[in-house]
Amino acid sequence: MISNGFWDNLGYLIKNDNLNRRSGVSNITNSLRFIIDKFYFGGSWIYRPELDVYDRYDSNSNDGRIADPSKLYGLNNQIIQDQILSFVSNDPAMANIVYQSITSQKIVRNLFVIEIGYRTIF
The missing domain is CATH 2.20.200 (Outer membrane efflux proteins (OEP))
Structure with missing residues (x-):
């Protein structure tokens, strides 16, 4: 058939x-x-x-990006986050922008x- x-x-x-x-x-x-x-x-x-109906759960809900779970959790990702924070420790807003751009993915x-x-x- x-x-x-x-x-x-x-x-x-x-x-x-x-x-x-x-x-x-x-x-x-x-x-x-x-x-x-x-x-x-x-x-x-x-x-x-x-x-835009999918764009949520991050700091900018209009940027066309969402969090990438593979870059949020785990020891390697924690090391990366610590390095970012240590390089731009004098500007927390810039550290957050850099971290969000690294840990997000395009929808x-x-x-x-x-x-x-x-x-x-x-």
């Missing part, structure tokens, strides 16, 4: 959190899947038209997902 399917989805977010209370289109998703016997192959394209507008799988019925 061979079949395929195509899906479109639209996500709308109402009041993303209690602080910013932003609303808007969170994502538009297009998916395509092919099923051949028990295997399936597919892909999705996810587009985020309004990035991605376009995401691509590829899926390969096997399905069965129990």
Whole structure:
């Protein structure tokens, strides 16, 4: 048996959190899947038209960046933070700006997902 399917989805977010209370289109998703016997192959394209609904939880909620968890925690990251603070210890505002720029990542507008799988019925 061979079949395929195509899906479109639209996500709308109402009041993303209690602080910013932003609303808007969170994502538009297009998916395509092919099923051949028990295997399936597919892909999705996810587009985020309004990035400001994701931009929160950092000191500047309008910069298009969010915290990068891989750069926030752990011994190596603590050493980096200590070095930044020691170099610019006379200006805490500058230290915070440098630290935020190092530990944040740009919010991605376009995401691509590829899926390969096997399905069965129990």
